[in-house]
Amino acid sequence: MCGGAAHGLVLLAGVLRARGVHTVAVEAYGLHVHRDLLTRAGLRTVPLPVDGRGADTGALGDAGAVLLTPAHQFPTGVPLHPERRAAVVDWAHRTGGLILEDDYDGEFRYDRQPVGALQGLGPEHVVYLGTASKSLAPGLRLGWMVLPPSLVGDALDDPASRTPGVLDQLTLAQFLDSGAYDRHVRSARLRYRRRRDALVAALAEHAPDVGVTGIAAGLHAVLQLPPGTEQQVVRAAAWHGLAVYGLSMFRHPHTTSAPRDALVVGYGTPPDHAWTGALDALCRALP
Amino acid sequence: MCGGAAHGLVLLAGVLRARGVHTVAVEAYGLHVHRDLLTRAGLRTVPLPVDGRGADTGALGDAGAVLLTPAHQFPTGVPLHPERRAAVVDWAHRTGGLILEDDYDGEFRYDRQPVGALQGLGPEHVVYLGTASKSLAPGLRLGWMVLPPSLVGDALDDPASRTPGVLDQLTLAQFLDSGAYDRHVRSARLRYRRRRDALVAALAEHAPDVGVTGIAAGLHAVLQLPPGTEQQVVRAAAWHGLAVYGLSMFRHPHTTSAPRDALVVGYGTPPDHAWTGALDALCRALP
Incomplete structure (x- = not known):
């Protein structure tokens, strides 16, 4: 659990820096605040062109990680094309690069089968970032990460990892367990x-x-x-x-x-x- | 408001780094997790000897900032001697150094008049850090900082500043306003x-x-x-x-x-x- 996707990214930036990563590819259109976060944490961001098939994952260059919104590109709204999904997971396999999958509004798909998470294609190379900002409220600062097992220790060791309040976490857990969260989202x-x-x-x-x-x-x-x-x-x-x-x-x-x-x-x-x-x-x- | 003193220190470390500070003096006896936080944020920590008058503020050397527990040194328990209080505030005036005052258990003084905060002696050089960890519970992750006006913007600009949940903050505000917090602390x-x-x-x-x-x-x-x-x-x-x-x-x-x-x-x-x-x-x- 983390204090929203922003806090998750702060932790991941620390993990990346400790692993010697200097450059993170980001989508050419995306959230200013996420780019700023990475920059402030000492990482360089380089833009990937975004077109009707999502981010151009062929342009990763020497980036050590990539931040993507594969299900629903923010803000242009296109899903990442299956060929590009395969390409970026293949890139991660080949280079050891890390994919940060920001599923910022995963609860709200309307006309089609839910798009599968990229994380399912390469669980050992993808960090999945989820958030209650859209389904509940941004002010709650409640987010979560699904990390490759090899990164869990590094992320938890970071003293900065201890920030979301336990009452909010327990309340969310109860909300999920009771089925009320599902009813609310539907x-x-x-x-x-x-x-x-x-x-x-x-x-x-x-x-x-x-x-x-x-x-x-x-x-x-x-x-x-x-x-x-x-x-x-x-x-x-x-x-x-x-x-x-x-x-x-x-x-x-x-x-x-x-x-x-x-x-x-x-x-x-x-x-x-x-x-x-x-x-x-x-x-x-x-x- | 921040997610406990730890989160406040993460933000302050970023502010210090951006101002070109490399070294933070800390008490020779103190919290491992606070030293780690500063180190992970790219700052070096150097120890100040601690004796019966608190931390030896004459040993600040070329530090750009100092982290102190003036009211009740953690863990040795002595208050910082008035002469050393004056000396460290004078050091801050002369060098532009920043004093981080961790008042981790300020609610619990027993046999004497409350010790005044160092922050009162030099509000433009001291960041006061308070926490609800001792008065309520550490798991709440609720802390606060009183910053010199010149640092407020830098701290708030940091995207990592947005982590404590708003419900907990509003609940604490209500708890304070109603007088129930005071009754609880007494x-x-x-x-x-x-x-x-x-x-x-x-x-x-x-x-x-x-x-x-x-x-x-x-x-x-x-x-x-x-x-x-x-x-x-x-x-x-x-x-x-x-x-x-x-x-x-x-x-x-x-x-x-x-x-x-x-x-x-x-x-x-x-x-x-x-x-x-x-x-x-x-x-x-x-x-």
């Missing part, structure tokens, strides 16, 4: 799926030219925008009272591919009574 | 004071030659032993079913002064019904 999944359907329907009606992707899972969608319009749409949305991010917000500073204009729209947060109004505002802000 | 202080008095009385009766120090505060006492007997007494105590530590357990590996033989006896843990029996066993184990 009901939340249905609620989020309805919101997603409403988002897709509203876009089809009011902004039929805007492509929407990344909707098979998770709590956000990516709306493709005409080139050069991203900043202007983000500003228009703010003017309509919406806080949405442009895709450029998640871009690794060393990414060389051409920027893509898109809007990252989270649909988990607004309370039910505000959801229809938020959708209307979004449609008005779109080109 | 009643715990009375209980621990009675235990300490029973310990001192039992030693006076059954082992009058064993000096006992560090009893003005806290949840442990230090029993001075004849030279060369420490290991043998620790083993005898274990044979009587007691887990007590020898003072050598807390010694910095680079300490050059002659080792002192002593027993560190915590009296916070045994439940009330087991306390008298534990005292009897302790007296039987002593030389």
